[in-house]
Amino acid sequence: MAYSYQLKRVDFIFKNENNWEKVLATTIKKKPEEIINELISSELKGRGGAGFPTGLKWKLTAEAKAKNKYVICNADEGEPGTFKDREILSRVPYKVLTAMAVCGYVTGAKEGYIYLRGEYKFLEEELNKAIEEFHYYCQETNLDFKVKIFMGSGAYICGEETALMESMEGRRGEPRNKPPFPTQAGYMDGPTVINNVETLVHTFTIFEYGAKKFYDLGVQYSRGTKLFSVSGDTPKPGIYELELGMSLQDFVYEFGDGDTKAVQVGGASGFLVPRKKFNDTAIGYQGKLVGISLPTGGSMMLFNSSRSMFNVLDNYLEFFREESCGQCTPCRVGCQQLLLGIKAVKRGEKPASYLEKLLRLTETMQYTAKCGLGQSVANSFSSIVENFREEMIY
Amino acid sequence: MAKNINITINGYPVDVKKGKTILEAAEEQGVRIPTLCYHKDLCVAGNCRVCVVEVVGQKRLSAACATPCEDGMEILTNSLKVRNSRKHIIELLLSEHNADCTKCYRNGSCELQELASEYKIMTQDFLELAPMKNYTIDMFSPSIMKDDSKCIRCQRCVRTCSELQGVNALTVAYKGDKMKIATFFEKPMNDVVCTNCGQCVNHCPTGALVEKNYIEEVWEAIADPTKHVVVQTAPAVRVGLGEELGMKPGERVTGKMAAALKRLGFNSVLDTDFTADLTIVEEGNELLTRLKKALVDKDPDVKLPMATSCSPGWIKYIEHLYPEYLDNLSTCKSPQQMFGALAKTYYAKARNLDPENIVSVSIMPCTAKKFEANRPEMHDSGYRDVDYVLTTRELAILIKQAGLDFEKLAPAKFDRLMGESTGAGVIFGATGGVMEAALRTAYELVTGRDVPFDNLNIMPVRGLEGVRKATIKIEKPLKEWSFLDGVELKCAVAHGLVNAKKVMDAVKAGEADFHFIEIMACPGGCLGGGGQPIPTNPEIRRKRTEAIYAEDGDLPLRKSHENPEIQKLYKDFLIEPLGEKSHHLLHTKYTKRKHY
CATH class of the missing domain: 3.40.950.10 (Fe-only Hydrogenase (Larger Subunit); Chain L, domain 3)
Known part of the structure; x- marks a missing residue:
């Protein structure tokens, strides 16, 4: 069988950051519009998973008129199977801080926050040292920008941007209604740029090498590189920076153990792709390149034939039943129904046709949940039940 | 002046003021969109999702209460997608709800029940979740009962307690399937900073928060021939009671109320307004x-x-x-307690009654009055000054139980003494x-x-x-x-x-x-x-x-x-x-x- 190896490894993100002072100094010599245009032309999209164009986000916030604006680095990395932001913050923190400062310069924000996941408490001390040194540099160069760490407390939902802001404001972490979007009224009602840790580091890459270099990587609609957290049944788990747009088949050639049955792309809130669809699936943002294109926050979990898909799904749903904030009906009750529903089918207490009723419920959850989490909870359910129906029943 | 924008609702073009929500725009057009967590007294929460509508061109549905109209929006409030989703949401709420409706105090006046009836939810396919959770009913407060098994987590009570009252006796605790409305450290309602004002009861769509009712006790007192039962009615009851009995808000029913109370069998129908004057x-x-x-x-x-x-x-x-x-x-x-103290002293003496045999009932627009009557210092007559406090709603229940056609009653006057x-x-x-x-x-x-x-x-x-x-x-x-x-x-x-x-x-x-x-x-x-x-x-x-x-x-x-x-x-x-x-x-x- 012809075997064409197409995975392209790249090394931008973890390349040393010794030049951050220079990158910062040269970048903020440019006009804000120039920087925004550069970001827009790079076609960088948010790496948290939702894929909103980063340049546009910065532009909207820059254009909003308000006294206080904010930059928030979302480091509430809670998606099961993701562990890239932790590495970034411990290995190249200055890249993140530089990107935040540039964002502050572009948008007019004077305050930046790193919302650090509760479980990453151990990173706080080192990170604070970096911030201290960074502040020293800012002071020396008359750059009016300060960064603070805000410790989360371990709720998955606080990774949702508006729940994160609620949490920062001292309230219960529950997603807000949108509109208004954070770029209009975010933290403390001020226009706010909230970016994933990785997104910020990519902006650093763009500032360092220019938009074209970034744009030339990846494929149409999915430009640049992405960090992948590879786990599960693989001989080489770890973090890899790869070009976007690869086919899942190529990915499995590289990382699989030869017996890969399915890959969960995007963590618990992502999709499960069975072996027969590896060839038709590309990793990237929605586009019309090959078959389905799956966006991801970077979590790639491989399962081999020894795994029961029922158990996998059961595990995800347990997670969501507990981690839904509980605010809106479709997510709170829907998660309970999905979890208890598959158990009831497995035990024979409900007929197999009950799965169809639950699949219809996942549609409602997608259409009606208040936030991105609630809307995507059902992804794993529908993709697993549709592809491994027999494992759910017998 | 706010600019007008053009939208369509169910295909009909509509002119709306910029800034209005879809819910408000639809209401103006006479299109009712069902709601649960929405209340005109409170900020918009958008968490029950019952009010979802379809905006043509968008895959996801939008909560009508929380989504402002935008120029050119084509809104469908009753498309098949909307109906199916809405029905699902009602079913989900019911699955989590203790839907033992016939045993519920709010049976017949429950917003969830109404929705279930409107959408003809005839079967419950989803698993019943309520029995799996170990709910208890908090009955410690003399004013308010809290039954979590009937709670639909709309958070109206939470918003009421914080936005209207600034008390925050009720807040949200836990997350996911365990998320619930709780008091401070889940202490009983009588042991936390709660004013018993009952605004949470008034804003609850279901039977999760209700007043502690004393309906049977009052019927028993009335039926007891050895007791002389006096009743006093607070000023605000006469402008609210009609609403519970099929009349429009703002109808004054003072005379009908006095007539009804006489027919219920109270020995003397008197007026809290009298002690308001005294106050x-x-x-x-x-x-x-x-x-x-x-x-x-x-x-x-x-x-x-x-x-x-x-x-x-x-x-x-x-x-x-x-x-x-x-x-x-x-x-x-307060006028209620002045009345109570006088009923068993001044009134008893004037009417030559043994205060021991007087049962003093008050009809109040209030649940905190139940607590007040229960205060240990309110025994200055030598007896408990006010024995039972009923809310306006409870009085309406008495009137309905007695089979009185309230609207047809000929107005009557309060009795004397203490009725002027x-x-x-x-x-x-x-x-x-x-x-x-x-x-x-x-x-x-x-x-x-x-x-x-x-x-x-x-x-x-x-x-x-x-x-x-x-x-x-x-x-x-x-x-x-x-x-x-x-x-x-x-x-x-x-x-x-x-x-x-x-x-x-x-x-x-x-x-x-x-x-x-x-x-x-x-x-x-x-x-x-x-x-x-x-x-x-x-x-x-x-x-x-x-x-x-x-x-x-x-x-x-x-x-x-x-x-x-x-x-x-x-x-x-x-x-x-x-x-x-x-x-x-x-x-x-x-x-x-x-x-x-």
Whole structure:
């Protein structure tokens, strides 16, 4: 069988950051519009998973008129199977801080926050040292920008941007209604740029090498590189920076153990792709390149034939039943129904046709949940039940 | 002026003001979109998702309550996608809800039940979740019962307690499937900072929060031939009761209510308005005495501003949160408790009854009154002064159970003794009413003349603004009050505890030099009380307010001290305001409470 190896490894993100002072100094010599245009032309999209164009986000916030604006680095990395932001913050923190400062310069924000996941408490001390040194540099160069760490407390939902802001404001972490979007009224009602840790580091890459270099990587609609957290049944788990747009088949050639049955792309809130669809699936943002294109926050979990898909799904749903904030009906009750529903089918207490009723419920959850989490909870359910129906029943 | 934008609702073009939500735009067009977590008193939560609608071109549905209209939007409120989703959501809510409807206090008046009926949810395919959770019912409070198994997590109570009352007795605890509405550390309702105001009950769409009802106890008392059952009715009940019995908001049903109470079998149908008048005479004199002590005697122990004490929710609030100001409260009992104390003393003597055999029932727009009647100090007659407190809603239940066609009843009058009242007593039911009634009496006491307002209507203290301030200059007083000549009497009125907080914080910060403040725990005053018909919202409160003032305007006597029964009460029994008997029966003291 012809075997064409197409995975392209790249090394931008973890390349040393010794030049951050220079990158910062040269970048903020440019006009804000120039920087925004550069970001827009790079076609960088948010790496948290939702894929909103980063340049546009910065532009909207820059254009909003308000006294206080904010930059928030979302480091509430809670998606099961993701562990890239932790590495970034411990290995190249200055890249993140530089990107935040540039964002502050572009948008007019004077305050930046790193919302650090509760479980990453151990990173706080080192990170604070970096911030201290960074502040020293800012002071020396008359750059009016300060960064603070805000410790989360371990709720998955606080990774949702508006729940994160609620949490920062001292309230219960529950997603807000949108509109208004954070770029209009975010933290403390001020226009706010909230970016994933990785997104910020990519902006650093763009500032360092220019938009074209970034744009030339990846494929149409999915430009640049992405960090992948590879786990599960693989001989080489770890973090890899790869070009976007690869086919899942190529990915499995590289990382699989030869017996890969399915890959969960995007963590618990992502999709499960069975072996027969590896060839038709590309990793990237929605586009019309090959078959389905799956966006991801970077979590790639491989399962081999020894795994029961029922158990996998059961595990995800347990997670969501507990981690839904509980605010809106479709997510709170829907998660309970999905979890208890598959158990009831497995035990024979409900007929197999009950799965169809639950699949219809996942549609409602997608259409009606208040936030991105609630809307995507059902992804794993529908993709697993549709592809491994027999494992759910017998 | 806001610009208009063009949208379509279900294919029909509509012109709406920019900034309106889809829900509001649809309502204007006569298209009702069902809601649960939405309430006109509260900020938009958008969490029940029942109001989802389809915006053509968008894959996801939008919550109509939380989505502003945008130019060119094509909105479908009843497409198949909307219907299916909405039905799913109702089914989900039902699956988590203890849907044992026939055993529920809100059976027939539950918003979830109504929706289930509207959407004809005939089967329950989803698994029933309620039995899997170990719910208990909190019945510790004398006012409010909390049954988590019926809670649909709409958070209306949470928003009510925080936005309207600033009390935060109820908050959200836990997450996911365990998410629930809880008190501080899940302590029982009687052991937390709760004012018993019952606004949460009034805003709850289901039976999760209900008043503790005493319907059977009252029926038993009525049926007991050895008991003489007296009933008193608060001012605000007469402008709300009709709503529970099929009438429109703002209908005055004083006469019908008295007629109904007689038919229910109460031995004597009397009026809290009578003791409202009495409160004014006592409280007015108390205010003037305090002013004299403060201004003439320079007594440092006299506390100003003096605050009204009619609202038991407010009393408990200040006891918890501003205990250092308890001496500022008027020592007057509320009209309900004055009535109770007199019913088993003055009334018993006059009617030659053994107070032991008197059962004293009150009909109140309030749930905190249940707590108040239960306070240990409220036994000054030698017995429990008020035995049972029923809300307006409970009275409506009695009337329905008795099979009375309320609308057809011929109006009747209150019985005597203690049934006569003036317009000043009636307006106790509205925010600013106690202030107005007190000023009508106090001003006349001091100057010998009517208050200098057209037709006795002191408009500056009326209205539905959260905090209102007024100043009345005293000119040419009678000789014994000459020290008040030229004094500007500064008054403040607040309703809703969130506004009470504003006034108290100003007092605390030394930014306010009021002499007299009136505070009512509930928005709109008693007419918006926690025991009033559900729903209560800004529009309905406005109509009830109009009715209260209309009632006042129509009464021949409009000043408390002119009430002939009050004059007789002093002549025959109390001797003088603030006298020894008054002190014993009509005044009380307050308790400092913890504030976590």
